[in-house]
Amino acid sequence: MRVFPIFHPLQMTTIQISLFKHQELAIEKLKTGSILCGGVGSGKSLTAIMYYFKKECGGEIDELLKGLLLMKSPKDLYIITTAAKRDTFDWEHECSKFDLSKDKSSNINNVHYVVDSWNNIKKYVDVKNSFFIFDEQRVVGSGSWVTSFLKIVKQNNWILLSATPGDTWMDYIPVFIANGFYKNRTEFIRRHVIFNRFIKFPKVDRYVDEERLNKIKTFLLVNMPYQKPSINIIKNIEVSYDKDKLKVVLDRWNPYTNSPIKNVSEFCYTLRRVVNSDSSRLFAIRKLISEHGKIIVFYNFNYELEILRNLYYDPDLGVSEHNGHKHEEIPKTQSWVYIVQYLSGAEGWNCIETNAIAFYSLNYSYRIMTQAAGRIDRLNTPFTKLYYYNLKSNSVIDNAISLALQNKKNFNESDFSFGEK
Numbered sequence: 001m002r003v004f005p006i007f008h009p010l011q012m013t014t015i016q017i018s019l020f021k022h023q024e025l026a027i028e029k030l031k032t033g034s035i036l037c038g039g040v041g042s043g044k045s046l047t048a049i050m051y052y053f054k055k056e057c058g059g060e061i062d063e064l065l066k067g068l069l070l071m072k073s074p075k076d077l078y079i080i081t082t083a084a085k086r087d088t089f090d091w092e093h094e095c096s097k098f099d100l101s102k103d104k105s106s107n108i109n110n111v112h113y114v115v116d117s118w119n120n121i122k123k124y125v126d127v128k129n130s131f132f133i134f135d136e137q138r139v140v141g142s143g144s145w146v147t148s149f150l151k152i153v154k155q156n157n158w159i160l161l162s163a164t165p166g167d168t169w170m171d172y173i174p175v176f177i178a179n180g181f182y183k184n185r186t187e188f189i190r191r192h193v194i195f196n197r198f199i200k201f202p203k204v205d206r207y208v209d210e211e212r213l214n215k216i217k218t219f220l221l222v223n224m225p226y227q228k229p230s231i232n233i234i235k236n237i238e239v240s241y242d243k244d245k246l247k248v249v250l251d252r253w254n255p256y257t258n259s260p261i262k263n264v265s266e267f268c269y270t271l272r273r274v275v276n277s278d279s280s281r282l283f284a285i286r287k288l289i290s291e292h293g294k295i296i297v298f299y300n301f302n303y304e305l306e307i308l309r310n311l312y313y314d315p316d317l318g319v320s321e322h323n324g325h326k327h328e329e330i331p332k333t334q335s336w337v338y339i340v341q342y343l344s345g346a347e348g349w350n351c352i353e354t355n356a357i358a359f360y361s362l363n364y365s366y367r368i369m370t371q372a373a374g375r376i377d378r379l380n381t382p383f384t385k386l387y388y389y390n391l392k393s394n395s396v397i398d399n400a401i402s403l404a405l406q407n408k409k410n411f412n413e414s415d416f417s418f419g420e421k
Contacts, residue, residue: 017097020379022226023047027054029222032157033179035165038224040374041350041381044161045094047224048133052077053098056131056157057109070109075157077113080121081135084348091115091135118145125151132158136347139174140166142185146174153178163374164367165221167410169193169207172217181216230355230381232373234388239280241393246274250396268413271397276304276361281391282311285337285358288389289317293335294354298342298372300361308339308360322349346372355383359390362401364411 023043026036030051038044053059058072077100079091092115101107102114116123118138125148132152139149139160152158158178166172173188182188192213196205207213245255249270252261261267285308288295299305305323313319318331323341330338330351338351342363357376363369376386392398397416404411 017046017050019046019050020226022224023050026222026224027051030055030159032056032159033153033175033220034222035160035162035175035220036224037162037165037221038226039228039377040163040371041378042163042224042226043379044163044224045091045135046097048135048159048161049077049094049098049100051159052131052133057111059098059109071111074109074111076111076127076130077133078124078127078130078156079113079115079133079135080118080124081115082138082348083117083119084345085135086115086117088348090348090350121145121148121152124148127152128155130156132156134158134160136162139178140171141174149174150178164370167366167408168204169210169213170204172213175220176216179216179220228377229379230377230384230386232377232386232388234390236390236392237284239278239284239391239393241275241278241280241395246271246395249274264413264416268397268416271395272361273301273303275393275395275398276301277307278393281360282307284389284391285311285360288356288358289313289335289337292354292356292387295336295356295358296338296340296351296354296375297358297360298340298346298363300342300363304360305339305341313337340372340375342368342372345375347374349375350378351375352378352381352383355381355385356387357389359388362390362392362398362405364401364404364413366405366408366410369405 020043022038023046026038026047027050030036036044036048038047052075053071057074059070077095081091085091095113099108100111100113102112104110104112114124122144124132134149139146160175165175169192173182173185176182176188177184182191192207192209194205194208196203248255249261249267252267253259254261254266254270256270256273261270285297297308299308305321314335316333316335318333318336319339320328320331320336321339322328322345323339324344327344330336330353340346346363346368355376357373359369359372363372373388390402392402400416401411
């Protein structure tokens, strides 16, 4: 690890910026249009800002004088991230290390930075001659975010940060277009995509000329492999389920509405509700609490939250929630449980106070599962071992979801057989 002492001329203070070897190597490889690909907690944010400072703005750090030299080619910085990460001010913390300010007048290099969410990306389509950091892969498909992204990159230099840049080649289309390898989405599809002709909705059957696609991907991706300070221990905890009730659902009957199941979405949801509501999952969580003292529990559905809320906790155990309704802090008690909904809390916060996460139920998305696991997998964790517990039954639905995730794919309800029992 290299440590750069940086003197702030305005504040008259010195701040230490520490870079690991994998971060230094990545900075040397990065170029505008690159995808910086590193695991959750690998230090992508600091790497990206150091690249902006050194390579894009010509900034230099004089280690002998312990001073932050002026940028030779100063540019404003725009960081587009998730709403959750914007609201935690993590990016502001990293920018402060470089004496960057949101106000140009208070910055020695006369630059400023902006941190905003993907929801507001349209506000920046007219920005020119600046540098953009797109945090987390959100440029997928052909919606308004992609349209704004493609307008921005025509007028500015940029890089994209992601732990999971793409599940399929279709996910890479906007980035490939942004780098000039294809004129538009139509050209990419014409050259590489064969659709299944025997179903009504568009579904990719296979890709052609993947050798070219792999060459482009290799050119754009800058990987950040690094020696982790800890090892991950993944354990599957087998839990039971009500087989008789599940059989009712497999017969296309919803026991909760007392009516026939209409479609595959309702079918999967009802299967999961039967499986995830089993009391054996509560017993498993109780046992993990007693083993670890402090644990994060991820869940998917509201009915799971109600179950977890009704779990008997020791009076001295702190219990907090992170979901669409509550963004409570992690308890300050000696032992605690932090109950987190995947979509609300899979990213944008970190915790090095525990080394254990329990997945009460699995999420459909491999990316979200990866992000969730990364909440405790940080470079500065004090633990040498990190424990991940998958609560999983031997039911048809849990097995199907687990298989997709093991193959680093998303579980797709439309691919799940609704016709077979």
